[in-house]
Structure formats: C-alpha cells, structure tokens
Amino acid sequence: MKTKVVHIGDRVIGGGNPVLIQSMTNTRTEDVSATVAQIKSLEAAGCDIIRCTAPTMEAARAIKEIKKQIHIPLVADIHFDYRLAIASIENGADKIRINPGNIGSRDRVKAVVDCAKDRNIPIRVGVNSGSLEKDLLEKYGGVTAEALVESALKEAAIIEDLGYDNLVISIKSSDVLMAVKAHELLSTKTDHPLHVGITEAGTLKRGLIKSSVGLGLILSQGIGDTIRVSLTADPVEEVYAAREILKTLGLRKGGVEIVSCPTCGRTQIDLIGLAEKVENIVHDYDDLDVKVAVMGCVVNGPGEAKEADIGIAGGDGVGLLIKHGEIVKKLPENELLSALRSELDQMRAEKNK
Template sequence: MDRLINRKKTVKVRAGNVYIGGDAPISIQSMTNTKTSDVKATIAQIRKLENAGCDIVRVAVPDMDAAMAIGQIKKEISVPLVADIHFDYRLAIAAMEKGADKVRINPGNIGSEDRVRSVVSCARERGIPIRIGVNSGSLEKDLLEKYHGITPEALVESALRHVSILEKLNFSDIVISLKATSVPLTIAAYRLISEKVRYPLHVGITEAGTVYSGTIKSAVGIGALLAEGIGDTIRVSLTGDPVEEIKAGKTILKSLGLYNRGAELISCPTCGRTRINLIKIAEEVERALENIDKPIKVAVMGCAVNGPGEAREADIGIAGGDGCALLFRHGEIIRKIPEDRIVEELLEEIKKL
C-alpha cells in the first residue's frame, strides 16, 4: 500500500546513526519531560522510549547544567540525541561538544553573525545537522504585521529567513519544522514549504493536547501530510507519558503502510452478533503485541461475518463464535478455540510464525 504514496524528494542528513530525508525510512521522535540535568531520570526515560521504538530523542537544554549532562546521557543510550536550545548560542556549542547528534536552534534568534558562525562551525566540524523549528506561537512581530496574523505564508517566510542565514555560511545540513496548534494551518504551511525547499521536513502538530485528543489531532495533521508524501521524520506532541507519542507515531505510519516493524492489530467494532468478550480480548492482544518485533498483521474479529473474509490480509487472527472463536491464518480456518483460551492460543500461534 505504501506504493500509493510518493514521498517528495528531499536531501538526506545524518543525526548520529539515523538518516533523515532522501530514501531513509520516516523516523519517529519524542522528547523527554524530565529535567535534563537529572541524568539518571533522563536516561531511564530515554531507555523506555528506545524500547517503545523511538528513533530519535530530544532533550531540553535551558542552561549549562543541562548541556553538560549530555555527555553522561550519551554514554548510556543508543538512539541519536537532539539538544533543544532557544536563544543562547553557547548552550548549542556546549551541547555539541558533549556529543549531541543534532541541535534545534533558530539562527536568527541567537544574536550576531559571529555567534551564528560559531555554532555553524562547531556543527560542521562534527557533522551535526541543525533543525530550524518555527512555531505559530513565536513568530516575529514584523511577520505578524505583514500577514495580519499567523498564516502559512508567515510561517514559511520565518523558516526561510533562518535557512538563508545558514546558507550564507555554506551550511546545508538542515531540517525544517513548521508547527502550529491548528491542523489546517500546519498542513497548509508544510505544503507551501515543500514546494520551496528540498531540506528534510520534521512534521508535527505543536501542543496537540492530551493523549486522547492530541493523538487524534496529530493523526489527522501528520497523516494528511504523509499521505501527500510530505514529511521525513515525525513527532506526536502529547501532554502525557512520552512513550505514548511513540505508540501514536508508529500507528500513524502503520496506517499508511510506512512502517514495517512490529505487529499491527485489526479488530472490528463489535455488534449484536458478537458472542464473546471481544473488547477485552482485543485489548489483551494489543498489549501483548507491543513486545513483538515481527512485521505481522493480527486480526481480532467479532463473528464469522467479519472474520476470515474481511481480514484475509491478516497473517493470523480469530473470529468469534458462541463462547468460542475460529483461529485462521491467511484466511484459512485452522481450528476452533474455547473463549477462555483465545488470547493464549492466538499468541502461541503468533510465536510460531
């Protein structure tokens, strides 16, 4: 199905051991919500994110203590580490010297040309890309006046201003993000920037909300852009456990056929024909599948009507009966299972695949 989506061509940059853009797989990012200078807590959270499938992790660097902590954190993790910095060029340099694989800093906000040149020089020496991150809540005043508020054109012009500063210094290891809380505004801005540059695009909806509402909002915005071939790396921004961002990101990519790692669950919404506790069974199976790396599709269906037929694309699945279920593989029925054994036997069969 992913062949139906033609990704827009972008250049490729490298952040640690992960490539962004070009023909590289779309990577999933998250950001820790620990105090970065609390090295132990930050490492613990990053490891949870790694186990959940995070490809790139970002940490806030608001002060020099946080910048210095990057060196210790890097020793204990395996995913690329991004330093998120605002305004202070010294923090960017310190973070890179301590091993950051990528920095997020807008060159137009860090002062004189000498300061920008110092950051660029450090990044170039170490092969570190710079992400320019424009947010709707922090647009320059002159752009707000020029466009009479926050518009896609204003976001794009802001990003291009920062890009031009780096380009004048012959620096092109650039990633761009244009995030807004409004889904339509974000989509329009990314569409516009994708026609103007070939730099990799980091896609997301900023301040999307809680785990429930933020996931839906992000899925609509990120999914719409990815379906148009726009986006090289994504972050689902949620008010909650960062691990939930990875789960949501993986599901968005799987829904478009853009992720071939781990298991995918198909389950029906249930109806009056259902004679087993399908909701409970589906939830148990979904939890178990989180620990499976195999790229398999599993179906949990309520009855024979929506069973092997509708789920024939699944590698394996069950279709509920009256206090039992039919176990099927690639649409072919294997055997009948009593209700109290459905989850256990389904998981056993999955392990055999």
C-alpha cells in the same frame, strides 16, 4: 519531494530515505538515570531519534553520559543561551535544535554554527506559530502559512549566510490545515529535509486525530523526512502513533497490524478489552510482519478474518483460533490470548530459522 541527505548520528534522512520517527523526553535531562530509562523505553517502542531539552549547563553536560547509555541519535533542544548549544555539541549531541532569532547577536549565532560545523552535525531550525516575529504578524495580519514559511526561510538563511547548510527545517502549527498549507509551500522553496508534525495537538484521543489527519495529508504528498506526533501523553504513545501512521500510508513495513471489528448486538465477549490486550501483546512482536484479527462473533469471525495471518474470535465463554480464515482450534475464552501468543512465538521461530 526529494530533499538533501543529512546524517544524524548513525541515521540518514532526506534523499528518499525512509521517514524516521522522533520523540522528546519529558524528564529533567540533568537526571541521567531517569532520562536514559525513558529513552530506552522509546527505543523499544520504535523511536529513531530522541530530543532532549538542555535548559541549563548541567543538562547540556549530562548529554555526554546519556549518550553512552543509549542507542539512537540525540538532539539537544536549545532556547536563548548560545553557550548551552555549544556545550551540548561538545558533549556529544548529534544535532541541535535552535531558533537563531532567539539566540542573540550574529556573533553568538556564528559561534554555535562554527561549533556545529567543526563536528559536522546538523542544525534544526524550528519555527512555531506561537513565536512568529512581530513584523511578520503585521505583514500578514496574523499567523498564516505564508508567515510561517517566510519566518523559517529567514531563520535558515541566517545560518546559510554563515557558510553552513547542514540544516533541517521544521514549521509547526496546532491548526491542522494551516500546517498542511505551510508544508506544501515550504517544500517548493527549499531542499532541506523537513521535520513535520502538528504541534500542541492535544491529549491522547484528540491529539491522535489531529496528528493523523495533518500528518496523513502532508506525508501522502511526499513531504517530510522525520515526524513527531506531539501528544499530551506518555511519549511512548507518540511513537506507537507515528508508526501506525507510517504503516497506514505504506511508508514503513513490518510490525504487527491489528484489524478488529466494532462491537454489535451479537457480541458475547468483552471485545474492547480483548482487543486492547492483543494490542499490548503484539508490541513484543515488532520483528514480525503479520496481520492479526480480533473478532467478536464466532459466526462471522472466520470470514471477516480471512485476510489476516492469524486471528481470534470470541463467543459466549468459548473462542476460535483462526488462520487465514480457517478455524484451526476451538478453545475456552480464557485461553485465547495465550494461544495467540503461542502462535506468534511459533511464527517468530520459523522466521528466525
């Protein structure tokens, strides 16, 4: 679904541009050093846009110093107090997230919109299934996809009626199928870029499943311009998950892809531990576009790894280094990881010649 082009700092969304990854800090924004440190770790993981809460004037003013030290656009998350939105914009926020309905009077919303218009920064209108208006709950008999869409369009219309259409819309629900239906409906009713995600998805394990299913169904229809995987976990995990979802759907190229076999009775190595260590290693090689195989059987490993650029297979105290299905080296089990890293370093050197 082609949406309008919107600029967020030096990034561009909509209009067929690549889907960008967003996350949110969980530090106190007033603590500049802690917030900057977390943002830099998210940048390293592949985060494209970061959102920070601005619940106090001190937090809004801290944005100015945070912006000096980071390299990705910053979105200020605002609730209730229109003055915090204005202060965040004045201190360099590249985008603000508000719900006009909880900002207050039309004059207060207009003050925020005018400030955003002066700097030509986008406003993200966010609607959550947990904060639907009472009249819509009564109209639809509770939280529904249709209610979410009507609420979002109503909130967006408030800003549009004030003469500004530099908007991004998000509608979120923790109900996966409701969220999917809502995005399908909304995409037929607006050409504003959409920020998509399954809100309050849960802990790392459960949240990954819900987010992968929901985002997969939404993104596979061409819906969505930015995404967040909302997890009760380290925000870096959100970014790793989002990247895997986009790569799996073919919406993002590059980075290392890992394929690994399940354990079975033939496995004579700690395959789970080995695969986890490989996963940690390859985070350092996101500039490479390669497939790495991790196999637990020296009998079938070479054949199973034939489609990978590089692979390792473990046995009883020994291991194999494999390239495109061919065994290139047999070595002690405890040297497998260093051998893999050495090969990746060589691939990087060849790429950068």
